[in-house]
Amino acid sequence: MTIFLPVAGVSINLFLLVGAGAFVGFLSGLLGVGGGFLLTPVLMMIGVPPTVAAASDTNAIVATSSSGMAAHVRLGNVDLKLGVVLLLGGLVGAAIGVQAIRVLRLLGSADLVITVTYIVVLGGIGGYMLAESLQSLRRGALTPKVQAAHRPGRLLGRLPLQMRFPRSGIEHSVIVPFVLCMLVGVLAAIMGVGGGFIMVPMMVYLLRMPMHVAIGTDLFQILFTCAGLTVMQAVTNHTVDLVLALLVAAGSTIGAQIGARIGRLLRGDQLKIVLASIVLVVMLKMAVGLMVAPGNLLSYAKGH
Amino acid sequence: MRKATERNRTRAPWIVTATIACLCASAPVAAQDLTIRVSPDVVRMTMFATGSEVRVEGRMAADAQAVVVITGPDADETFNRKRRFGPIWLNSGKVEVARVPSLFVLLSPAPLGDLLRPDEIDRARLDEAGLKRRMRVQPPDADLSAVRDDYVALKVGEGRYQFVFDGVRSERDAARGIATYAAELQWPRTAPPDTYQVTVYECRGEVLTRRATATLEVTRAGVAAVLLEAAGNHAMAYGTIAVVVMMVLGFGIDSLVARVRRLRARRTRRPSRTVARNDIAVH
Numbered sequence: 001m002t003i004f005l006p007v008a009g010v011s012i013n014l015f016l017l018v019g020a021g022a023f024v025g026f027l028s029g030l031l032g033v034g035g036g037f038l039l040t041p042v043l044m045m046i047g048v049p050p051t052v053a054a055a056s057d058t059n060a061i062v063a064t065s066s067s068g069m070a071a072h073v074r075l076g077n078v079d080l081k082l083g084v085v086l087l088l089g090g091l092v093g094a095a096i097g098v099q100a101i102r103v104l105r106l107l108g109s110a111d112l113v114i115t116v117t118y119i120v121v122l123g124g125i126g127g128y129m130l131a132e133s134l135q136s137l138r139r140g141a142l143t144p145k146v147q148a149a150h151r152p153g154r155l156l157g158r159l160p161l162q163m164r165f166p167r168s169g170i171e172h173s174v175i176v177p178f179v180l181c182m183l184v185g186v187l188a189a190i191m192g193v194g195g196g197f198i199m200v201p202m203m204v205y206l207l208r209m210p211m212h213v214a215i216g217t218d219l220f221q222i223l224f225t226c227a228g229l230t231v232m233q234a235v236t237n238h239t240v241d242l243v244l245a246l247l248v249a250a251g252s253t254i255g256a257q258i259g260a261r262i263g264r265l266l267r268g269d270q271l272k273i274v275l276a277s278i279v280l281v282v283m284l285k286m287a288v289g290l291m292v293a294p295g296n297l298l299s300y301a302k303g304h
Numbered sequence: 305m306r307k308a309t310e311r312n313r314t315r316a317p318w319i320v321t322a323t324i325a326c327l328c329a330s331a332p333v334a335a336q337d338l339t340i341r342v343s344p345d346v347v348r349m350t351m352f353a354t355g356s357e358v359r360v361e362g363r364m365a366a367d368a369q370a371v372v373v374i375t376g377p378d379a380d381e382t383f384n385r386k387r388r389f390g391p392i393w394l395n396s397g398k399v400e401v402a403r404v405p406s407l408f409v410l411l412s413p414a415p416l417g418d419l420l421r422p423d424e425i426d427r428a429r430l431d432e433a434g435l436k437r438r439m440r441v442q443p444p445d446a447d448l449s450a451v452r453d454d455y456v457a458l459k460v461g462e463g464r465y466q467f468v469f470d471g472v473r474s475e476r477d478a479a480r481g482i483a484t485y486a487a488e489l490q491w492p493r494t495a496p497p498d499t500y501q502v503t504v505y506e507c508r509g510e511v512l513t514r515r516a517t518a519t520l521e522v523t524r525a526g527v528a529a530v531l532l533e534a535a536g537n538h539a540m541a542y543g544t545i546a547v548v549v550m551m552v553l554g555f556g557i558d559s560l561v562a563r564v565r566r567l568r569a570r571r572t573r574r575p576s577r578t579v580a581r582n583d584i585a586v587h
Contacts, residue, residue: 002493004349006528007535009496011349047462047494059546066554074562115394227547234543238535242546243351243528249550253557290392296461298383298399298454 007241008052016046017244018251021060025252028061029068029259030266031200031215031275038282039248048244050300055233056244058226063249064256065223069216071260077216079167079209082177086199087221089178093185094225100186115290121187122283125201129276137269168209168217180206196222197279204272211268339363340504340516348525349497358520360411361486364506368513369412369419370472370485371505373430374520376407376464376498385451400442401455407464407495408435411471411487421510428505428512432456432467463492497522 002011024039039060043053072078104113159173184198196218203214234240263271339362347356360372380402387396410416416425425431429438436452459465474485485504500520506513524532534542 001352004351004524004528006351006524006531011493059550062547062550063554063557066551067558068554070555070558071561227551230547230550231540231543234535234546235539238539240535240543240546242531242535242542242549245546245550246553249553253554257557257561290394292393293388294386294393296454296458297386297450298458299386299395300381300383 003243003247005048005052005241005244007239008048008056008244010047010049012047014247017043017247020046021064021248021251022255023251024248025064025067025255026259027255027278028064028196028219028252029071029256029261030263031197031259031271031278039252043244043248048241051237051239052241052244055230055237055239056241056248058233059230059240059242059245060248060252061226062223062230063245064252065219065226067253068256068260069219069223071257072212072216072219075212075216075260075264076167077212078220079165079213079217080220081163082165082168082207082209083217083220085174085177086181086203086217087224089181090185090199090221090225091228092178093182093187095185096182097186115286117187118286119283119290121198122279122286125198126276126279126283128205129201129272130280133269133272133276137267137273168207168213170208172207177207197275200275211271212263215263215271337363338365338504338506338514338516340502340518342502342518342520345518346521346523347491348523349528350524350526351528356491358489358491359486360489360502360504360518361484362504362516364474364483364485364504365508365513366476366478366481366483367508368483369414369507370474370487371413371416371419371430371507372409372411372472372485372487373503373505374407374409374411374489375405375501375503376495377405378403379406383455399451401451402440402442404435404439404455406498407492407500408459409466409468409489409492411468411489413470413472413474413485415469419507419510420512424507424510424512430505435465462494464494466492491522495522497524 001014003014003017004011020039020042024042027038039057040050040053043057044050048056069078101114159175161174162171163174164171180202181199184202187198199218199221200211200214203209203218204211207214209217230240266274341361343359343361344356347358358374360374362370364370380400381404383399383401384395385397385399386393389396410430412419416431420430426434429435435456439452439455441448441451456465460467468489471489472485472487474483476483500522501517502520503515503517505515523529531542
């Protein structure tokens with residue numbers, strides 16, 4: 001059964017679109033990643049023009065993250081106070097990243113920088129998470145670890161604007177999450193993705209947030225970022241296909257609910273292993289893609 | 305002199321009759337019009353009415369073969385071009401491709417080489433080589449031949465360029481000296497709404513003798529047309545509505561799932577309450 005997508009201008013199998021959304025939504029609910037780095041290539045593979053795929057994917061993620069966030073809010077996994085700080089930091093970082101890309105494009109080295117950034121960031125995060133999770137999984141079976149509320153070190157403790165984030169059980173200067181999130185925003189803009197798969201590990205390892213709260217808070221931040229991006233894409237590029245977004249979102253919201261539910265059944269370490277594996281697979285695919293001669297040397301220029 | 309004139313007068317009707325008879329004997333085929341009919345001539349792309357089958361048919365000379373070509377308007381496109389740098393492949397710049405049809409479908413009863421001389425195929429640009437020759441690539445210092453090959457391969461992969469060498473059927477009526485041809489095509493789902501030109505070429509004795517053209521309109525209709533108009537002309541409102549719709553969908557599905565879960569939880573709690581009451585009663 002095919003459906004005509006009015007803005008994309010192509011007809012595609014309806015179940016294929018809903019299925020792609022369900023798969024990515026499942027990962028979103030399970031791991032708190034927005035799915036942008038997976039959904040856009042999947043949509044392009046099934047025949048959606050790249051520019052429409054990227055913009056409609058952003059729109060669909062609004063539904064996925066709304067559904068996932070609402071589920072996490074009920075479970076008490078969203079730190080609204082920290083979420084607002086992260087959102088502001090991420091937006092400032094994204095603005096800086098967009099300018100950085102512009103300069104790199106002028107210098108002619110943007111593609112190399114983007115690819116190398118992908119491999120280094122994904123390899124570093126994925127490798128560290130996997131090693132650490134496997135270690136703690138082995139230890140955890142013998143000695144249950146009680147996590148105390150995290151307090152900042154002496155240097156970070158001297159920073160102004162100290163604030164407690166009770167939901168996350170951490171205490172930091174507002175500057176710390178803001179700056180860290182700004183750096184993630186820069187990376188996310190360079191890599192052209194929402195940044196959930198960088199943000200969650202950053203919240204867990206650098207801010208010492210519990211994994212479940214990090215996932216819920218990340219979904220909160222993704223919701224507002226993607227809402228803003230959808231309006232911007234609709235106004236500047238006219239590439240948001242509401243029908244495409246609706247179909248993908250219908251699948252992904254259901255997938256997100258299932259993902260959030262299964263996420264509750266898994267331990268934090270197990271979730272980390274799943275996320276680390278996905279991040280490493282994407283990194284390996286990119287590294288292999290760099291080495292293997294492509295079947296066709298032309299690809300649509302979708303902009304960045 | 306008079307005798308000669310009279311002889312000519314008596315011969316003239318015979319000459320005229322013989323000439324007409326000769327013309328009739330040789331020309332019923334050549335005089336047969338080359339016709340083309342496309343059905344449907346308008347493909348309406350509504351949300352669900354897709355996957356139209358397009359039929360091109362008509363009449364031609366009895367000893368001819370028909371080649372059908374469907375082309376879209378010329379398109380200019382920009383691509384990333386990959387190059388090898390040491391062990392890795394990276395996008396090394398943009399390539400602009402112009403003077404290429406947005407759609408090219410060739411339907412013939414046999415490989416073109418069996419029907420036409422090479423110079424005839426070249427003249428009408430009926431094959432892949434003809435498309436590549438017409439193509440303009442910028443910057444001109446790019447590896448033209450490789451870019452052209454990759455472009456056609458990309459379009460063939462998308463289904464926008466098709467070369468079907470058993471796509472035309474024909475039937476001959478020797479008694480009436482006419483032939484009919486028909487070609488059927490599942491309209492490519494990747495072809496965007498536009499006006500497409502459908503041309504039928506008549507091939508006789510390895511040359512192109514005549515051609516006839518028709519148009520095929522592909523349009524958006526219904527909700528699809530309304531949404532496209534909104535996306536183009538009321539972008540801010542369209543973008544805001546898109547966000548609101550997605551939020552309503554997300555929160556709506558979440559509350560639905562939560563309600564279902566509450567109902568299930570209530571059902572599973574009931575037996576345990578009964579047990580508790582029994583326990584109290586016993587104690």
